[in-house]
Amino acid sequence: MTAKILALSGVALFALATPALAAPQAAAIAKPAPVADLVKQVDIPYEEFTLKNGLRVIIHTDRKAPVVAVSVWYDVGSKHEPKGKTGFAHLFEHLMFNGSENAPGDFFEPLKQVGATDYNGTTWYDRTNYFETVPTPALERALFLESDRMGYLLGAITQRVLDVQRGVVQNEKRQGDNQPYGLVDYAKTAALFSPDHPYGHDTIGSMADLDAASLDDVKNWFRDHYGASNAIVVLAGDVDVATARPLIEKYFGAIPAGQKTVRPVAPVPTLSAPKVEVMKDRVATTRIMRTWVVPGLDSSDATALDVAASVLGGLASSRLDNALVRKEKLAVAVTAGNQTFAQLGMFEVSADVRPGVDPALVAKRLDEIIADFIKNGPTADEVQRVATGEVSDRIEGLESVGGFGGKAVALAQGALYSDDPGFYKKQLATLAAETPANVKAVTAKWLSRPVYALTIEPGARAAYDEAKAAEEKPDVAEAAPFKGTRGDMPAVGTIADLDFPKVERAKLRNGIELIYAQRNAVPITRAVISFDAGVAADPATKLGTQQLTLGMLDEGTTTKDSIAIAEARERLGAEIGTGASLDRTYLSLSTPSTNLGPSLDLFADVTLNPAFAPAEVARLKNQQLAGIASELTNPGGLAGRALPKLIYGPASPYAKSAGRGDPVAVAALTRADLVAFQHAWLRPEKAKIFVVSDRPLAEVKAALDQRFGSWKGVGAPGVKDFTAVSAPSAPKILLIDRPDSPQSLILGAAPNSLKGTAELLPVITANDALGGSFLSRINMDLREDKHWTYGASGNFSRSQNAAPYIVSAPVQADKTGASIAAIRQQVGDFLTTKGLTKAEFDRTIIGKTRELAGNFETSGDVLGAMQTNDLYKRPDDYYATITQKYRALTQAELDAAARATIDPKSFIWVVVGDAKTVRPQLDSLGLPVEVVPAASIAGAK
Incomplete structure (x- = not known):
């Protein structure tokens, strides 16, 4: 809870x-069972080999489902970026999803066709990774795709591709900045690090550096960091070395080794004296923060610091929860965590002040509790509870072979950061063996140093350069596609129906x-x-x-x-x-x-x-x-x-x-x-x-x-009444004024007469092409063509008695009106003159059937499906037979379902943004516009 x-x-x-x-x-x-017994249940056996070009390959066999996780980790992150090129590692992560020389076009297209799940890429201070989980017969195609963007990418990067992804990344940055407390990380980084420290800038980068990135800059970045010897490939799932090695040799063996990244010198900085800062933001509660830079994964102190953070503010029964939230009622929320990177970490404690309480009092008590912990350390029971929780989480994580935190991630992270795929075992062993005395000593060693104390108070956010809209770059003609020489992508074998x-x-x-x-x-x-x-x-x-x-x-x-x-x-x-x-x-x-x-x-x-x-x-x-x-x-x-x-x-x-x-x-x-x-x-x-x-x-x-079994109810049960007639609003735009927002959040909702208990498979499947997937028309238009958003989507909000269609699009503020117009155009075209195409239909049906095994890989996935089937009054074997249902659908049936369900003229729009910037854009859309202050939404009138 x-x-x-x-x-x-x-x-x-x-x-x-x-x-x-x-x-x-x-x-x-x-x-309960001893934590040592739980640790014994954590095991990811693996084999590894290295190609002549230096590519390190790790294989883990898990036959529980007919899927394989493909995880490619590069030893390059934002800590490797020189001055003036902040954000390059993350920008390049985006560029590597825009096609390669032998697989032109968006990388998500062939992934969708093979039924990939859990596919994405991430960049952080220490690494860049790309991952997907694919049906076993699609492994060869996945390896072709990953090898093509590792070794055959540069011919596909054009000025147009760079400009589009630069805009997407900048809107990702605006989306984060637009949240309450959204500027805190920038303040912490500036206060704790010198500008030339490898960890001294945020991974997202600066708007100025992103704007300045040239085509030559990004291509040189690729040449310097994306060779085979700087990468690790992990395959986890329904695969073994005998099967994998020939495929790895075939697709990755000819890629040049390239340069091996040199780990930068990144000492743990210590402030010369405590640093105290106050910033204002449009937040509801004052937040008091305490932060220290501490050692990272390469230090034996990291695990003890993890335990200390959990005891202080991570456990439900933490010291801070018990004192500030439960007993003294001074705070409404507290946290403590140790964010561990490869070469250092950030130990952070925070408390959200209860309204009406003096923040100075909360700050005083926060510091006293931290000081008491430094002096006396944790109890043996606290250390044991932390260890039990961490090991239990790890056991749950073992059910996934890939994604953001599955077995492939554990092996890759250990190999990249610690030169040991089995490093997770050493971490768990260290955790299980932690003692109160060691945690106390390590905490005193690092948290007795000068602290960075930041307070965020409610108030108008100060203007900052990053919030300004970037200058529009003129569209450039798309360069002719570069024709690769590796031939067609390998075929995908027969994929069995979901079991x-x-x-x-x-x-x-x-x-x-x-x-x-x-x-x-x-x-x-x-x-x-x-x-x-x-x-x-x-x-x-x-x-x-x-x-x-x-x-x-x-x-x-x-x-x-x-x-x-x-x-x-x-x-x-x-x-x-x-x-x-x-x-x-x-x-x-x-x-x-x-x-x-x-x-x-x-x-x-x-x-x-x-x-x-x-x-x-x-x-x-x-x-x-x-x-x-x-x-x-x-x-x-x-x-x-x-x-x-x-x-x-x-x-x-x-x-x-x-x-x-x-x-x-x-x-x-x-x-x-x-x-x-x-x-x-x-x-x-x-x-x-x-x-x-x-x-x-x-x-x-x-x-x-x-x-x-003996449980009995008391009194009369409650009754829900859906008989009252309740008409939705007429089409209009409700603009909620949130001053100084660098982005606007757009929600567009179309009411309908659907009930969630009806068979909605045709219309939901049709929507995959309109708004339901990354490759949907709405997202591809606003993100990949116009680059006004980090992501936009449209889906049916399904419940037992209703299923309205809702579009969501956070867009840069100066494109709010144009974005609504673009969405209306896409929806209108889809439902009238430009319905579902044969290519969209084939991609959707093939993808939906092939991805089923990956969608139900974990017990949590199955548990959710069981509840969904019961809620919508479907048979328990609904998903066991859904493949046949998908294959029975026709293009005409999907087109007709969408047109009968979504009325493009019925949309009601809610926009959250800066009225002084947004209102003039909305007045030309032909709908009544109602402007209300954010405070008026308190009662949701």
């Missing part, structure tokens, strides 16, 4: 709590339905109790009741206070969470299966026996109110609060989805309101339990029956 509040200090408060649900008291929490796990159903003694699937890839159990409630069940006059109720569940039961709950969860390596969609409210559990019994004990206690202590209710209300205030400073929060009433109509239960609720209503909520909501909605008659586990159904059912 996200809420972390006050520890109850006396039993008198518990006397006020009447169990809202009749159930037996949970048994005492059983002893979706068997779903079984059973019932607990009291009738709660259990929907179960077994997955044996990792020893993890994931469970969700899903209630027929959701945002639609929130009391109309008390919006925010559901969120406050859910937030209170782990803030104390009738036998445990919030600290005891957090500590018990951490000892088990378990995660307990809550959440809600428009239709469902859920409680979730993820735990190592070795700790299933005691984790279910805790889960049942939180679910069945919450105390709702009045003191806790009062303080959690303050936290929720602070969250609402933060939504009113955030572009996405503002748009999300404004749109529901416009698109669903004010009387619809779905119109209640206004962020964290109505601040006036939340401020007035009482304990009785929360108990009433729980009685009405969080009850066994409205519950279904979904489980994916390596443990057999009989064992899981018996364990759940023991904890939940």
